[in-house]
Amino acid sequence: MSPSVPLQEMIRAIRSARTQCEERGVIQRECAAIRAQFRQADNGGRSHNLAKLLYVHMLGYPAHFGQMECVRMIASPRYSEKRVGYLGAMMLLDEKQDASLLITNSIKNDLSNSNQYIQSLALCTLACMGSAEMCRDLAPEIDRLLRASNSYIKKKAALCAVHIVRKVHDLGELFTKAARSLLTEKNHGVVHGAVVLITELCERNSETLERFRKTVPDLVQIMKGLVISGYSPDHDVAGISDPFLQVRILRLLRILGRNNEAASDAMNDLLAQVATNTDSTKTVGNAVLYETVLTVLDIKSESGLRVLAVNILGRFLLNNDRNIRYIAMTSLQKIVGTDHNAVQRHRGTIVDCLKDQDASVKRRALELSLALVSASNIRSMMKELLSFLSSCPPELRSQTASGIFNAAERYAPSQRWHIDTILHVLTTAGGDVRDETVPNLIQLITNTSELHCYTVHKLYRALLSDISQQPLVQVACWCIGEYGDLLLTGECQETEPVQVTEDYVLDVLETVLQSHMSSPSTRGFALTATMKLSTRITENVDRIRSIVSIYGSCIDVELQQRAVEYNALFKKYDHMRAAVLERMPVIEKNSQGHTNGETIKESQTVKVKPGEPQQPANQVCDLLDLLGGSEQPLQPSPALGSAAPPIPVSAPNTVGGDLLDLLGGLEPTPITPVATVTVYEKDGVTVTLSCEKQSDSGLTVTLTASNSTESDIRGFTLQAAVPKSVQLHMKAPSGDSLPARGTAKVTQMVVLNNPNKVNLKMRLRISYTSQGSAVQDTVQIDSFPGLGQ
Amino acid sequence: MQFMLLFSRQGKLRLQKWYVPLSDKEKKKITRELVQTVLARKPKMCSFLEWRDLKIVYKRYASLYFCCAIEDQDNELITLEIIHRYVELLDKYFGSVCELDIIFNFEKAYFILDEFLLGGEAQETSKKNVLKAIEQADLEKDSYNQRFVAENVRLSIL
Numbered sequence: 001m002s003p004s005v006p007l008q009e010m011i012r013a014i015r016s017a018r019t020q021c022e023e024r025g026v027i028q029r030e031c032a033a034i035r036a037q038f039r040q041a042d043n044g045g046r047s048h049n050l051a052k053l054l055y056v057h058m059l060g061y062p063a064h065f066g067q068m069e070c071v072r073m074i075a076s077p078r079y080s081e082k083r084v085g086y087l088g089a090m091m092l093l094d095e096k097q098d099a100s101l102l103i104t105n106s107i108k109n110d111l112s113n114s115n116q117y118i119q120s121l122a123l124c125t126l127a128c129m130g131s132a133e134m135c136r137d138l139a140p141e142i143d144r145l146l147r148a149s150n151s152y153i154k155k156k157a158a159l160c161a162v163h164i165v166r167k168v169h170d171l172g173e174l175f176t177k178a179a180r181s182l183l184t185e186k187n188h189g190v191v192h193g194a195v196v197l198i199t200e201l202c203e204r205n206s207e208t209l210e211r212f213r214k215t216v217p218d219l220v221q222i223m224k225g226l227v228i229s230g231y232s233p234d235h236d237v238a239g240i241s242d243p244f245l246q247v248r249i250l251r252l253l254r255i256l257g258r259n260n261e262a263a264s265d266a267m268n269d270l271l272a273q274v275a276t277n278t279d280s281t282k283t284v285g286n287a288v289l290y291e292t293v294l295t296v297l298d299i300k301s302e303s304g305l306r307v308l309a310v311n312i313l314g315r316f317l318l319n320n321d322r323n324i325r326y327i328a329m330t331s332l333q334k335i336v337g338t339d340h341n342a343v344q345r346h347r348g349t350i351v352d353c354l355k356d357q358d359a360s361v362k363r364r365a366l367e368l369s370l371a372l373v374s375a376s377n378i379r380s381m382m383k384e385l386l387s388f389l390s391s392c393p394p395e396l397r398s399q400t401a402s403g404i405f406n407a408a409e410r411y412a413p414s415q416r417w418h419i420d421t422i423l424h425v426l427t428t429a430g431g432d433v434r435d436e437t438v439p440n441l442i443q444l445i446t447n448t449s450e451l452h453c454y455t456v457h458k459l460y461r462a463l464l465s466d467i468s469q470q471p472l473v474q475v476a477c478w479c480i481g482e483y484g485d486l487l488l489t490g491e492c493q494e495t496e497p498v499q500v501t502e503d504y505v506l507d508v509l510e511t512v513l514q515s516h517m518s519s520p521s522t523r524g525f526a527l528t529a530t531m532k533l534s535t536r537i538t539e540n541v542d543r544i545r546s547i548v549s550i551y552g553s554c555i556d557v558e559l560q561q562r563a564v565e566y567n568a569l570f571k572k573y574d575h576m577r578a579a580v581l582e583r584m585p586v587i588e589k590n591s592q593g594h595t596n597g598e599t600i601k602e603s604q605t606v607k608v609k610p611g612e613p614q615q616p617a618n619q620v621c622d623l624l625d626l627l628g629g630s631e632q633p634l635q636p637s638p639a640l641g642s643a644a645p646p647i648p649v650s651a652p653n654t655v656g657g658d659l660l661d662l663l664g665g666l667e668p669t670p671i672t673p674v675a676t677v678t679v680y681e682k683d684g685v686t687v688t689l690s691c692e693k694q695s696d697s698g699l700t701v702t703l704t705a706s707n708s709t710e711s712d713i714r715g716f717t718l719q720a721a722v723p724k725s726v727q728l729h730m731k732a733p734s735g736d737s738l739p740a741r742g743t744a745k746v747t748q749m750v751v752l753n754n755p756n757k758v759n760l761k762m763r764l765r766i767s768y769t770s771q772g773s774a775v776q777d778t779v780q781i782d783s784f785p786g787l788g789q
Numbered sequence: 790m791q792f793m794l795l796f797s798r799q800g801k802l803r804l805q806k807w808y809v810p811l812s813d814k815e816k817k818k819i820t821r822e823l824v825q826t827v828l829a830r831k832p833k834m835c836s837f838l839e840w841r842d843l844k845i846v847y848k849r850y851a852s853l854y855f856c857c858a859i860e861d862q863d864n865e866l867i868t869l870e871i872i873h874r875y876v877e878l879l880d881k882y883f884g885s886v887c888e889l890d891i892i893f894n895f896e897k898a899y900f901i902l903d904e905f906l907l908g909g910e911a912q913e914t915s916k917k918n919v920l921k922a923i924e925q926a927d928l929e930k931d932s933y934n935q936r937f938v939a940e941n942v943r944l945s946i947l
Contacts, residue, residue: 008893015892051896058802058895060817079929087899094810117926127908128808152922159907189913196910234915237870244914247867287866294864322835327865360835 007051014059027056038069046073047084054084054091067092067099074106079118082110086121095131104134111141116152119145123156127163135164139171146178151187158182158193162200172201176208183218188235188242191222195248202255213256216263220270223249227274238282250274250291257299264300271296275308286316286324290331297335310335310342317349322358329353329364336371347372351381354388359395366396370403378411382421390428398432401425405437415448419455423472427462430469438471442478443587456483460500463508468517474525477512480505481529482584485536502537506530510547520556527551527559531566535581545570575715575769579776676704680766680779684709685738687718687766691784697757701750701784707738709770716768718748723761727753738768760784790868790909791843791858792819793902795891798852800824803891804898808909827856837865848872852888874916875905881920900926 010030017023030052037049050069057063070092073085093100103125110122123145126138142164145157158179165172175197182194202209226241226249235242253271257264274292279285289312296309316328329350336343350372353365366388373381382404389400404425412418422441426433445455459476467473480487487500512518512526527548534544548570551563569577676690684707691701707713714737722728733748754760762784767776795804802820811819826840827847838845840858846868847856855872859865876886878901883890891898904919904926906912913919 011893055895058805060802083900083926084896087896094807094812096810096812115929117929120922120926124903124907129810131810155912156907159910159912162910163908188915189918192914193910193912234917237874242914243870244867244911247864251862251864283866284870287864287870290866291864322833323837323866323869326835326837357831358834360838 006045007048007055010052011055014055027059027061031056031061035065038065046076047078047081050084050088054088057091063092067097071099071102071106074103074110079115082118082121086125089125090128094129095134100129100131101133104137107134108138108141111138111145116150119149119153120156123153123160127156127160130160130163130167132167135167135171139164139168139174143174143178146175146182151185151190154182154185155187155189155193158190158197162193162197165197165200165204169204172204172208176201176211180212180215183215183222188245192245192248195219195245195252199248199252199255202252209255213260213263216253216256216266219249219253219256220267223253223270223274227270227277237284239279240284240288243284243288246274246288247291250288250295254295254298257295259300261300267295267299268302268305271301272305272308275305275312280315283321283323286319286321290316290327293331297331297339306339307342310339314346314349317346317353322356322361325353325356326358326361326364329361329368333364333368333371336368340372343368344372344374347377347381351384354384359393362392363396366392366400366403370407373407373411375411375413378407378413379417382407386421386424386428389425394432397429398434401429401433405433405440415444416451416454419444419448419451420458423458423462426469426472426475427466430472433471438474441471441475445475445479446482446584446587449586452479452483453486455479456487460487460505460508463512467512467515470517470519470522473512473518473522477509477522477525477529480509481525481532484529484533488537502533502540503543505533505537506540506543506547509533513547513551520558523556523559524562527562527566531562531569532581534570535578575774576717576767578774579767677785679703679764679781680777682777683770683775685713685766685768687764687779689781689785694751697753697755699752699754699760699784701752701762703748703750703764705738705746705748705766706742707740708742710740711771712740713738713768713770715774716746716766719765719767720750721763721765722752723758725754725756725758726760727755790863790871790906791860793858793906794820794823794854794856795898796820796824796854796856797888798828798854800828803853803888804895804902806899806902806906823856823858827854836869846872850876853891871906871911874911875902877916878905878919881916882923 010026013026014023014030017026034049034053037045046069050066050073053063053066053069057066066088070085070088073081074089076082076085089100089103093103107122107126110118113119113122123142126134126142130138139161142157142160145153146161149157161175161179165175179194179197179201182190183198185191185194198212198215202212223246226246229241232241235245237243240246253267257267271292275289275296278288278292280289293309293312296305301309313328313331316324317332319325319328332343332346332350347369350365350368353361354369356362356365369381369385373385385400385404385407389397389404392400404421408418408421412421419441422437422444426437426441445452448455456479459472459479462472463476463480484505487505488502509526509530513523513530518526530544530547534541537544548563548566551559552567554560554563569580573580676688678686679689680687685705686708687703687705689701689703691699693699703718705716705718716733716736716738718730718733720728720730729751731749731751733746735744735746738744738746752760762781763778764781765776765778767774769775791809792805792807794802794806796802802824805816805820807816823840823845826838827845830838830847832849836846836848838847842861843858844861844863844865845856845858846865847854848869849855855876857868857872859868879886879891879898882897882901883894901919901923904913904922913922
């Protein structure tokens with residue numbers, strides 16, 4: 001009988017097949033033969049047939065028809081057949097298959113077989129693929145074996161028990177006593193199995209953990225024996241005596257010593273001994289040291305020991321072996337929160353690891369470096385991080401970019417440095433930054449008013465060299481639109497001034513508008529910037545007008561909408577253009593969903609809201625509608641940053657929206673003026689206010705304007721802003737011109753609703769044209785007559 | 790340990806031992822992806838990588854990659870030692886083992902693994918004892934087993 005030859009012949013035949021198709025053919029033939037064999041009565045070659053099938057299965061071909069054969073073979077009395085049968089069971093049957101239940105009985109019988117090798121097969125299979133039901137059925141058998149058998153079986157039974165506990169947590173109780181007694185055995189395999197079992201029991205159940213704390217002295221004893229004892233040839237690996245057992249014991253000690261002073265004290269000496277005496281020239285020694293360090297850092301160890309542990313990690317960082325450096329950084333990451341200073345000492349080495357070739361090491365080094373950034377080392381760390389960003393692998397880029405932003409935000413030594421850093425990131429990795437970077441950067445820029453000139457110059461230069469990085473282009477366009485006048489004056493103290501003419505600036509913006517690389521939201525930015533420049537430049541307004549009108553027929557709906565509205569601004573509302581497009585106020589930083597206080601937002605009421613496609617009517621009231629009216633606070637536009645610049649770009653908060661909520665509505669209501677008060681009187685224009693309470697929270701305010709000058713006033717408009725919780729509806733004014741010498745007045749009604757009964761204030765903006773020049777003024781009204789406030 | 794895979798430089802699977810229940814389809818998917826990931830690594834790179842939520846420890850011996858998937862709390866360095874111990878066992882058993890030994894005697898490779906690891910954990914820490922057990926078990930078998938000695942590249946184990 002030469003049974004393995006057919007197997008090996010088949011393997012050879014399969015390997016010599018030159019194409020996939022040939023291979024398939026060979027395998028099909030073999031499988032057919034195997035199937036036929038399975039159906040036959042017992043012959044000598046059963047195990048080999050199954051072995052062949054298992055080989056075929058490993059190549060990836062279906063082999064489910066062998067499952068029943070496995071079951072039959074396991075039940076066979078012959079050892080060779082049992083062996084292959086169990087192997088087949090482990091490969092073909094898993095707990096999801098129904099057939100697996102059929103072998104439970106065989107396993108049960110084999111567990112009590114007199115032949116230890118048969119017992120071992122059963123134990124191995126149960127531990128590998130035993131389902132929960134099988135485990136429940138056989139647990140008592142395993143417990144019996146744990147107590148009364150030879151060490152060969154005991155060690156296997158222990159690990160089988162581990163599997164059972166993992167599958168059925170409750171059965172842990174059953175094994176506790178046996179596990180305890182196994183610790184006293186001499187056989188390393190048994191002790192190892194016992195330690196693994198106890199670890200598993202303690203991890204699952206805190207009561208068991210309490211009970212096993214008593215074993216700490218025993219464990220310490222065993223460890224000491226291993227560390228101090230002389231050379232033991234059976235278990236020695238490169239001078240370390242049974243490192244596998246040492247590592248498991250250290251792990252168990254970690255679990256037992258966690259959060260427990262007494263247990264931690266008992267193991268202090270031992271840990272110190274292991275840490276100092278273990279030879280670290282080979283991997284195996286480092287494995288033990290690593291586990292020791294993890295244990296020291298996790299239990300309540302004394303500070304000297306902790307320092308020792310961190311120093312070991314520091315030594316690991318300098319090790320030539322990349323693996324050691326990697327795990328050192330992984331461990332340091334875990335303690336960087338608690339032992340920050342200790343880890344800081346190794347900052348230099350960690351930063352060096354950023355330059356390592358290996359991606360895993362780089363990732364670890366990056367995470368650690370970001371955790372180590374502090375106010376004192378921000379400048380040097382940022383230099384390293386920025387150079388890392390330019391050369392790092394693509395999968396780490398966005399993590400690096402956001403890490404840099406966070407660090408810059410927390411520790412920036414100066415505003416200018418902060419802006420420079422962000423710009424640097426945008427130029428190197430613009431495509432990988434998060435969406436809120438653009439609004440955040442814009443908010444930062446508006447906040448540093450002294451650097452506006454510097455910023456816009458820098459951004460302009462950046463734009464000249466490269467318009468492919470969308471976030472950068474968006475910010476640059478916005479700045480040029482906002483601070484274009486600073487750019488054109490050409491003076492700048494912080495950086496070399498560039499000779500920029502209006503044409504150049506418009507050229508750049510047009511390039512962005514027309515470039516294929518620009519995304520729709522970027523184009524939106526560019527168009528609005530161009531429009532804004534119309535009030536900041538003097539000569540090329542016509543060019544802007546023509547650009548804007550071209551986009552009136554653009555395919556992109558958003559752009560088209562904007563262009564149409566800007567056109568309208570040029571044509572019909574030219575007098576408003578300056579007001580609409582003036583400089584934005586400082587945007588207050590708000591986190592997502594954060595509600596504002598009850599402050600009145602100055603001049604944000606003046607901004608155009610492009611989300612409303614409206615037919616510009618002759619009534620100024622329609623313009624107010626444009627400025628205000630809808631209920632939805634945010635525009636339908638896709639990208640956050642592309643919201644029209646007049647709306648504060650931190651769009652997640654509803655600042656702009658709520659304010660815009662304040663203006664609008666066109667329902668008529670009866671006017672019944674009561675007490676009047678003059679709220680504004682200047683240059684001959686007088687505005688009076690009277691109010692009447694309509695309901696508990698409702699109030700109607702009437703504003704009356706008159707003109708006592710010698711010339712007529714045209715385009716008279718009033719805009720109002722109130723605290724956030726107050727709702728405001730402005731009605732249509734009676735007209736927009738104030739004839740001279742007070743011959744006629746303009747009245748406008750405002751309906752207010754104050755449900756929260758806040759202190760009512762109103763800010764009023766008055767704009768008009770008199771004798772050819774536009775006038776604008778603002779007044780704040782703090783008290784309302786008739787309200788007793 | 791959750792599973793151990795042995796595969797060649799061409800990505801052909803030579804041994805797979807799964808200690809967690811997964812369907813055949815899932816096993817195939819994991820194997821395919823993991824083999825691809827490991828084969829893409831350059832020679833001097835770190836032996837550890839994070840893949841899905843597992844830690845993967847791998848080492849190359851001549852033409853074979855030994856790849857283990859361990860859990861978060863397991864010690865990576867000792868897993869490297871486990872892999873090394875397994876290779877030593879194979880080497881001792883087959884006498885200067887090479888890939889062909891493992892191909893033509895795959896069931897033996899499994900038997901040796903099952904004497905060294907049980908349920909994903911090491912069961913015997915003494916090399917001698919493992920080898921003794923396998924020898925004895927072989928004798929139990931109706932013995933015939935000719936050992937196949939291959940002419941090709943030996944697995945270098947150091």
